[in-house]
Amino acid sequence: MDWDNLRFFLELARTGTLVSAARRLAVDHTTVARRIQALEKEIGTALFAREAGGHRLTEAGRRLQPQVEAMEGAFLAVESAAPAAHEGLSGLVRIGATEGFGTMVLAPQLARFAQQHPKLVIDLLAMPRLVHLSRREADIVISLERPARGPVVVSKLTDYVLRLYASVDYLAAHPPIALREDLRGHTFISYVDDLLFSKELHYLDELYRPDAFSLRSTSILAQHQAALAGAGIAVLPAFIAERDASLCRVLPGEANFTRTFWMSMPAESKHLARMQAVWQFLRETVEAQRTVLLPQEA
Numbered sequence: 001m002d003w004d005n006l007r008f009f010l011e012l013a014r015t016g017t018l019v020s021a022a023r024r025l026a027v028d029h030t031t032v033a034r035r036i037q038a039l040e041k042e043i044g045t046a047l048f049a050r051e052a053g054g055h056r057l058t059e060a061g062r063r064l065q066p067q068v069e070a071m072e073g074a075f076l077a078v079e080s081a082a083p084a085a086h087e088g089l090s091g092l093v094r095i096g097a098t099e100g101f102g103t104m105v106l107a108p109q110l111a112r113f114a115q116q117h118p119k120l121v122i123d124l125l126a127m128p129r130l131v132h133l134s135r136r137e138a139d140i141v142i143s144l145e146r147p148a149r150g151p152v153v154v155s156k157l158t159d160y161v162l163r164l165y166a167s168v169d170y171l172a173a174h175p176p177i178a179l180r181e182d183l184r185g186h187t188f189i190s191y192v193d194d195l196l197f198s199k200e201l202h203y204l205d206e207l208y209r210p211d212a213f214s215l216r217s218t219s220i221l222a223q224h225q226a227a228l229a230g231a232g233i234a235v236l237p238a239f240i241a242e243r244d245a246s247l248c249r250v251l252p253g254e255a256n257f258t259r260t261f262w263m264s265m266p267a268e269s270k271h272l273a274r275m276q277a278v279w280q281f282l283r284e285t286v287e288a289q290r291t292v293l294l295p296q297e298a
Contacts, residue, residue: 001042003075006068008035009047013065014136017054024136073268090119093278096131096138097124100220101160101261104240105292106142109285113278120274128218129197133264140278144200146262153270157261158286160293161238162203164255165247169230177250180208187214187232189223203235203257239292261286 011021011032018029025032040047047061057065097106103126114122125131125138133141134150141147147154171177174186188210191201195218204210214232217223224241227234233250235257241247249255263282269275286293 002038003071005035005039005042006071008032009039009061010065010068010072011136012036012048012055013057013061014134016056016135020135020137069268076268076272088119089117089274089277091272091274092121092123093140093274094123094125094138095140095142095278095282096133097126097142098144098220098261099126099128100224100237100240101142102126103221104243105289106282106285109281113281117277122278128220133266139269139275140263140265140282142261142263142282144198144259144261146260147264151267152264153267154262154264155283157263157282158290158293159258159260161295162235162257162259163238163241163252164207164233164250165227165236165241166233166250167228167230168246168248170227170232171248171250173230180251180254183208183233183251184211186210187212189213189215189217189226189232189234191223192216192218200259206257207255238295239289242292242295 008021008025008031011024012018015021015024018032021032022029036048043060043064045060046058047064048055049058095102095106095110102124107124107126110122110124114120123138130143131138131141133147133152142157146156175182177183177186188204190204190210190213193216196202215223215226217226220236220240223234224236226232227236227241227247228244235255236247263279265275265279
């Protein structure tokens with residue numbers, strides 16, 4: 001039986017669509033379909049039910065998946081133990097992270113790491129949405145919520161602080177803010193409520209429900225730029241806002257929010273040298289940025 005056909009079976013079982021599996025395997029979706037057909041012909045039964053939304057495992061497919069995953073684990077263990085594995089890191093590692101953290105904290109450091117390992121390819125998905133490990137959209141995912149279930153390795157990466165900020169120009173043109181009640185009548189910048197990808201982004205509900213918004217955006221970087229332009233008051237991560245001298249804290253000592261980043265990867269990948277190296281590098285990166293992520297009160 002062709003191992004490659006089984007490998008294609010696993011990716012389709014995990015992603016649910018030909019297009020997603022093809023992206024993970026770096027092939028055309030017709031190649032995935034052809035491989036699955038060949039495997040089903042070898043086994044003599046259908047492994048997937050074709051539906052409008054993708055491919056769903058049949059009972060035979062569900063029985064086969066854990067056996068193929070065991071084969072995959074053995075194959076990867078042999079691969080990582082081979083002499084070539086010690087000649088340097090190689091292959092692809094795709095990292096999913098929130099937009100602000102991925103762009104402002106990880107991108108510069110991962111670029112440096114990739115330069116040190118020319119055979120290694122780093123894909124950074126810094127996006128204003130949840131990157132799904134279960135759909136194999138990434139190899140390592142950094143998320144705001146701890147994965148609830150599944151065969152994954154999970155570790156708390158770091159806490160980080162968010163605060164209330166406004167530009168010097170905005171504060172000069174509006175009534176002073178000394179108490180929480182003084183926020184009444186001020187204009188805010190925030191997320192689009194019905195497009196929030198995590199309950200952890202409901203910051204303002206803990207402090208004050210604004211009367212008016214000048215801008216709402218799915219992008220934290222867009223919110224940052226709007227605050228710099230003097231459009232209103234925004235809750236921003238300190239690791240973004242503290243870089244700009246033109247932004248001032250609002251209600252320091254009171255308007256503080258703490259959130260947590262969790263890091264996860266599939267359990268079957270934890271022994272791969274490239275995964276271990278990137279995982280450890282991410283931890284070291286966060287540790288080096290500790291004062292940026294968790295700045296002390298002035």
